[in-house]
Amino acid sequence: MYSEILLFWCSFSVTEKPVKSLGKTFDCSLKDAASIRATNEQLESWLTTVDKSGLPGKFKAWLYQHGISPRILWPLLVYEFPISTVEGFERRVSNYLRRWLGLPRSLSSIALYGKKNKLTLPINSLSEEFMVTRAREVLQYRDSKDLRVSQAGIEVRTGRKWRAHEAVDQAESRLRHKELVGPVAIGRAGLGSTPTTHYNKLKGKERRNLVQKEVTAGIEEQRASQMVGMRQQGAWTRWEDAMERKISWAELWRADPYRIKFLIQSVYDTLPSPSNLFCWGKVETPACTLCQGRGSLEHILSSCPKALGEGRYRWRHDQVLKVVAESITTAINQSKRLKPPRRKISFLRAGEPPPSRPTVQTGLLGTTNDWQLRVDLGKQLKFPRDIVETSLRPDMVLFSVTSKQVILMELTVPWEERMEEASERKREKYAELVEECRRWGWRAQCLPIEVGGRGFAGKSLCRAYSLLGITGARKRRAISAASEAAEKASRWLWIRRDKLWANASWTQAGN
Structure with missing residues (x-):
């Protein structure tokens, strides 16, 4: 009840x-x-x-x-x-x-x-x-x-x-x-390198x-x-050699809203380029305002012959090269203050804690203290005659006289889908120079590095930094700085896509 x-x-x-x-x-x-x-x-x-x-x-x-x-x-x-x-x-x-x-x-x-x-x-x-x-x-x-x-x-x-x-x-x-x-x-790692669950x-x-x-x-x-299945917005699925970029809330807050807007729209090709405006029915022709070719985003940021002749792409290349050179110079100066690694075996008594190890420099920069870096910026680079005489001009030459090591670094700022092609082209260009250096007793190698035009660093840049001994947080900061420099320069190229390219624009964008 x-x-x-x-x-x-x-x-x-x-x-x-x-x-x-x-x-x-x-x-x-x-x-x-x-x-x-x-x-x-x-x-x-x-x-x-x-x-x-x-x-x-x-x-x-x-x-x-x-x-x-x-x-x-x-x-x-x-x-x-x-x-x-x-x-x-x-x-x-x-x-x-x-x-x-x-x-x-x-x-x-x-x-x-x-x-x-x-x-x-x-x-x-x-x-x-x-x-x-x-x-x-x-x-x-x-x-x-x-x-x-x-x-x-x-x-x-x-x-x-x-x-x-x-x-x-x-x-x-x-x-x-x-x-x-x-x-x-997975990748270059061998079996067992990746932990399995x-x-x-x-x-x-x-x-x-x-x-x-x-x-x-x-x-x-x-x-x-x-x-x-999306030909235009899904083009990033074909960027095999480009590294991923993750935007955090802290970065989103610090960044200029126009920068984030340009980055997202450039990745998915939704910027109002002449080609897109023609597809959307906004203009009568998809022609580029500089050369009258088809004005796609790729054409404007990477393959316009008029922009190439005016030095626009060279200016962007130098902006990225300056940042990469600064990162390597900083690593060289730090390596001179650190002790080179020494292999030794330390024996400890039972229960005795291991002694603290001093910070050492790893990678090629840690093998000697007389590394010198020459960069093709400002004035025309001349290849060191002490190594070999040549008319070729790599973007950067890193060499050590005492250990007889020389590294040729060639930077390219290509369209992200053509990174692998750019790497092979640069490697073939300097293959004979590398062999000539080796014949004169130098341990030489060529490191082509790529940073995409929209700010996506290539995996070659990550490998080059690791080989030199720039690892951990320093490598992440160096890669982020190079990516930001390329993205900033490309955004300026986009803003000036239909305007005259004068020295004043270089100064304004550089600031």
């Missing part, structure tokens, strides 16, 4: 006023339709409030990432949202983000949320967070220690377009397949985390396959 009275009063209370428990609202219908509509209105209210706040666009994006996104994820978890509704939310959010960052509406949302892109932004995808959260919910129910929960057959409903339990099954199948295949070689040996939280990472990897693969 008491239970019947309690049930009556509870049903009367829910009918009169909805009950809220753990963030979830229950009404008399026991359905989530009203709550989904309320969540939709709440999201629109938050976005509108941020949009009208009067803050700079990058701060509005930060408010979404750290304020709106965490708050909207909880109702997406407790209510039965179909994935199609969540994707609608994300499309709305993407429109606001494009407007706040000054990006065109034609830019793909993969450019905003992709974590395996060549250019990664610090913004999370709402649909991806939803998928990973729902996958974690499936694992929590299935792997619960309470048998009444694990055997209850609880179904996580996410609509017909994407099902959470199928995504979990597929992720676990992929992990088992990786377990059977075993460790594989054995899925079958993991349990509990570690096992669930690995499954969630695999669900995320599957989402990234789907994005990559979509980008490959």
Whole structure:
């Protein structure tokens, strides 16, 4: 009798006023339709409030990432949202983000949320967070220690377009397949260099985390396959020798908004070049204003014969070369203050702590203290006659007389898709000079290095720094400085694309 009275009063209370428990609202219908509509209105209210706040666009994006996104994820978890509704939310959010960052509406949302892109932004995808959260919910129910929960057959409903339990099954199948295949070689590293995680040996939280990472990897693969099908915005998928760039919130805050806007649009080729304006129906001809060729972004920043003749690309090349030379000069000066590494065996008594080791310089710069660097800047570089006489002029010559070592470094600032071609061309150009140096008893090698025109350093630059002994934080700072110099110079070339190229423009851009 008491239970019947309690049930009556509870049903009367829910009918009169909805009950809220753990963030979830229950009404008399026991359905989530009203709550989904309320969540939709709440999201629109938050976005509108941020949009009208009067803050700079990058701060509005930060408010979404750290304020709106965490708050909207909880109702997406407790209510039965179909994935199609969540994707609608994300499309709305993407429109606001494009407007706040000054990006065109034609830019793909993969450019905003992709974590395996060549250019990664610090913004999370709402649909991806939803998928990973729902996958974690499936694992929590299935792997619960309470048998009444694990055997209850609880179904996580996410609509017909994407099902959470199928995504979990597929992720676990992929992990088992990786377990059977075993460790594989990645890049230049040998077998065993990359630590492997054995899925079958993991349990509990570690096992669930690995499954969630695999669900995320599957989402990234789907994005990559979509980008490959985009001829223009997906061109970065063919940058085999370019290193990835990740923009942090700290960098986004410090950077000029126009710089970030140019960087993103140049990577995905959505800048208003004559070629794009012609495709969009804004102009009558796609001709370049300098040479009357087809004015694509690649043509303007890399292959315009008139710009090449005026020295625009040479100026950009020298801006990057100056930064690279400064990094190497700093490393040379530091190596002279450090002791060269010595191989010795130290024996310790049982229980005795090892002595602290002095900081030593590794790499080629640590082999001797008389390194000299000559750079083809300001005045015409002359190859050291003490080594060999030649008319060739590498961008940088690094040599040591006592150890008879010489390194030829040739910088190229190519279009990112042509990095490998530029490296092979420079290597062939100086092959005979390297052989001539070796015939005269010098240990010589040629190091072609590339920094892309849009600020993406080539892997050759990373290898060259490592070979010289510039490692760790110093290498990251040096690569970042070279990338920023190339990006800044290219942005100036873009601004001056239809203007005269005078000495005044060089001074202004250099400052």
